[in-house]
Amino acid sequence: MKQRPWLFLLPALLLVSISAFIPLMTVMNYSQLTLLPGTQPYFAGLENFVAILQDPAFQGALGRQFLFSFLVLITEIPLGLALALCMPKDGPGVGVSLVLLGIPLLIPWNVVGIIWRVFTRSDIGVLPEVFDWVGVTYNVSQFTGDAWWTVLAMDIWHWTPLVVLICYAGLQAIPEEFYMAAKIDRASPWKTFRYVTLPNLRGVLIIAVLLRLMDSFKIYAEPFVLTGGGPGSATTFLSTYTSRMAIGGFQMGRGAATSLIYFFIVILLSFVVYIIMLNLGQGAGNDS
Amino acid sequence: MKKQYYLILFLVLLMVPIYWMLNMSFKPNSEILQQLTFYPHEFTLKNYQEILSSEFWRSGYINSISMALMNVTFVTITALPAAYAFSRWNFRGDKHLFFWFLTNRMAPPAAFMVPFFILYSNFNLIDTYWAVALAHCLFNLPLAIWILEGFMSGIPKEIDEMAFLDGHSFPSFVWNIFLPLITPGIAVTAFFTFMFSWVELLLARTLTNEAAQPITVTLTRSLGAGGWDWGVLAAAGVLAMVPGAIIVYLVRDLLATGFSMGRV
Numbered sequence: 083m084k085q086r087p088w089l090f091l092l093p094a095l096l097l098v099s100i101s102a103f104i105p106l107m108t109v110m111n112y113s114q115l116t117l118l119p120g121t122q123p124y125f126a127g128l129e130n131f132v133a134i135l136q137d138p139a140f141q142g143a144l145g146r147q148f149l150f151s152f153l154v155l156i157t158e159i160p161l162g163l164a165l166a167l168c169m170p171k172d173g174p175g176v177g178v179s180l181v182l183l184g185i186p187l188l189i190p191w192n193v194v195g196i197i198w199r200v201f202t203r204s205d206i207g208v209l210p211e212v213f214d215w216v217g218v219t220y221n222v223s224q225f226t227g228d229a230w231w232t233v234l235a236m237d238i239w240h241w242t243p244l245v246v247l248i249c250y251a252g253l254q255a256i257p258e259e260f261y262m263a264a265k266i267d268r269a270s271p272w273k274t275f276r277y278v279t280l281p282n283l284r285g286v287l288i289i290a291v292l293l294r295l296m297d298s299f300k301i302y303a304e305p306f307v308l309t310g311g312g313p314g315s316a317t318t319f320l321s322t323y324t325s326r327m328a329i330g331g332f333q334m335g336r337g338a339a340t341s342l343i344y345f346f347i348v349i350l351l352s353f354v355v356y357i358i359m360l361n362l363g364q365g366a367g368n369d370s
Numbered sequence: 371m372k373k374q375y376y377l378i379l380f381l382v383l384l385m386v387p388i389y390w391m392l393n394m395s396f397k398p399n400s401e402i403l404q405q406l407t408f409y410p411h412e413f414t415l416k417n418y419q420e421i422l423s424s425e426f427w428r429s430g431y432i433n434s435i436s437m438a439l440m441n442v443t444f445v446t447i448t449a450l451p452a453a454y455a456f457s458r459w460n461f462r463g464d465k466h467l468f469f470w471f472l473t474n475r476m477a478p479p480a481a482f483m484v485p486f487f488i489l490y491s492n493f494n495l496i497d498t499y500w501a502v503a504l505a506h507c508l509f510n511l512p513l514a515i516w517i518l519e520g521f522m523s524g525i526p527k528e529i530d531e532m533a534f535l536d537g538h539s540f541p542s543f544v545w546n547i548f549l550p551l552i553t554p555g556i557a558v559t560a561f562f563t564f565m566f567s568w569v570e571l572l573l574a575r576t577l578t579n580e581a582a583q584p585i586t587v588t589l590t591r592s593l594g595a596g597g598w599d600w601g602v603l604a605a606a607g608v609l610a611m612v613p614g615a616i617i618v619y620l621v622r623d624l625l626a627t628g629f630s631m632g633r634v
Contacts, residue, residue: 087455087464094452094471094511097444101507102474105485112484168377175374181618182381185388188614190569190586193607200394201387206600208390211406239384300478303571307590324480325572334484341481348476 106345112338130339134327140340142315143323144347150319151298154237158294159287161238162245167279169250183243195307198236202308222309226316229309233317236304241297245290252286253279288359292352299348320344388611395604402600417605427606430588433499434568435613437584440503441567442560445510449559453518454548458527468519475512479572482508487576501577502584506567513566514559521555557624564617585610 113130134140170176189197202209202222213220222229256279264274302321305311311318324344328337394402395417396410421427455461456468486505487496495501529551533543549556571586578587589606 087459087461090451090455091467093448094515097448097504097507097511098471098474100489101504101511102477102482105482105489106477108485108488109481165377165380168373170374177622179377179381180622181615182384184618185611185615186384188565188568188618189611190571190589192571192586192590193610196589196603196607197387197391200600200604201390206394206402208406208408239387242380243384296476299476300480302480303586303590321478321480321572324478325483328480328484329576337484341478341484344478345476345481348478349473352476 109338109341112335113342115335126335130335131343134336134339134343139315139318140323143318143320146316146318147299147320150234150237150301151295153234154241154298155291155294157234157238158242158245159291162242162290163249163283163287165242165246166249166253167275169246169253171254180247183246186240186243187247189240191303192307194236194240195304198232198239198304198308202232224313226313229313229317233305233308236308237298237301240304241294245294248286248290248293249283252283256282284359288356291359292356295355296348296352299351320347391604391607394600395608397601399599399601414601417601418609420602421606421609427585427588427609430583430585431609431613433578433582434584434586437499437502437506437574437582438564438567440499441506441510442563444503444507445514445563446556446560448507449511449514449518450556453515453522456515456519457522458530468515471512471515473512475509475516477508479508479570483572483576486573490577496577497579497582499582502574502582503567505573505577506570508573510563510566514563517559517562518552518555521552521558525551554624557621561617561621565614568614 115126169179186194199207201207202220204210204221204223210220219225220228222232260278260282261274264278269277300321301319302325305317305319306322309317311322321344324337324340327340328334393407393409396413396415397407398412398414398416401407401410401412452471456464482505486501490496490501490505495504525548529547530543533547534540538547569586571590574584575587575590578584583591585606589603589610
């Protein structure tokens with residue numbers, strides 16, 4: 083019976099091999115080659131990797147990506163948690179809130195970009211007009227600052243609901259007795275939150291942080307539609323850079339090398355955050 | 371309940387950009403471009419007519435829904451046994467394998483664009499539903515295994531053992547006892563899988579041309595193709611939101627149960 087688990091895993095492994103493993107091997111192969119159209123590919127070793135790492139455009143995109151993901155995490159996680167605490171526990175309000183929160187998540191990503199584009203464009207949007215009334219100039223396609231905070235606002239608008247849903251699920255799973263016990267001990271609301279709610283939410287918070295980290299690192303369609311990566315390269319993130327290298331670039335080896343570096347950074351970062359969060363919880367002295 | 375006002379405020383803010391697009395979709399282009407109006411002064415359904423009467427847009431919707439449903443089917447069927455294996459048995463390398471599955475969730479689609487294209491070209495799958503539905507398994511399968519494993523671990527192992535003692539065969543146990551127990555889990559999984567497949571753009575755009583082009587791609591292509599017809603674009607955006615809204619509405623009870631089981 084030792085083979086039984088593998089039998090159950092077989093379909094999933096087969097599916098992963100065509101949807102992930104084989105493509106990954108292809109990328110690895112290409113990343114070592116110099117592929118110029120019309121010539122024989124020849125072995126380039128690490129040449130492609132070095133070239134990418136030294137490219138200022140790559141470094142810029144990487145820096146912006148880190149800053150963006152960092153800002154996304156420090157706003158969306160606390161905001162989502164706070165809003166989940168505001169959710170009603172039962173009654174008709176739950177269904178309504180769940181449906182409304184689910185809507186932004188089910189809008190195709192480029193439609194999210196379109197929504198925000200028509201919302202913020204200087205000729206047809208409502209946001210520039212509102213800013214005009216209070217005497218502030220606002221132009222997404224001209225000012226780096228405006229473009230940045232608009233992309234950020236869009237991401238918060240788009241993904242905070244997911245954090246709310248995840249945290250809400252976690253909150254629902256905390257047994258009512260825990261709160262009763264806290265009440266009997268006359269714990270203040272803050273102390274109840276700190277010593278009952280937060281430790282019990284550790285698992286779901288790890289999920290929320292990891293999901294948001296991975297996904298914000300993959301952001302592509304929304305800024306692509308909203309700003310086209312501009313003004314200049316102000317909102318060009320890693321995905322935009324990589325897809326430009328992969329499609330637009332005539333050098334497929336470079337594109338593949340970029341892909342691998344990118345993948346490696348995401349895995350490494352997720353792993354580090356995962357370990358940190360596991361230890362954080364333990365440091366707070368709980369055993370769940 | 372004062373704190374619920376914050377939630378209401380957030381939900382209202384959430385709806386503002388959506389309202390703006392909805393508002394625009396009912397206006398003629400002349401009104402959109404000339405003045406700022408908070409509701410359509412010259413109410414028109416022309417934008418919607420243009421979309422619904424064009425084969426180009428309609429096939430986009432059909433393609434999108436078919437691909438997402440295909441993807442949900444592949445993912446659910448393969449993730450169920452895998453998640454069962456992870457939640458019920460210890461075997462050599464199970465933790466590593468689980469993490470390896472998860473790393474695929476982290477893979478940026480941009481990084482896989484070119485190899486997917488080459489791989490599926492070799493199998494003549496480019497511009498078919500299969501290409502996109504299979505490619506989306508890259509990020510959906512790990513997620514599905516992750517969610518389902520959580521739900522299954524929440525069901526005590528004793529239930530399995532009791533059933534076998536009662537003389538259930540394995541298939542009969544799965545069909546009569548286990549599946550009904552994790553229906554909410556399957557609903558949550560299907561919801562997230564559908565969602566991530568429905569909204570994805572990059573891979574869908576790389577792997578399709580004309581025949582299998584999903585609505586997200588139709589939208590970007592028409593966005594780039596000269597002459598900005600804002601009204602039609604807004605109407606298409608609204609229509610692209612509809613299937614999602616219907617699905618959330620349909621599964622809202624199952625979702626609520628799923629959520630209260632504590633795993634997402």
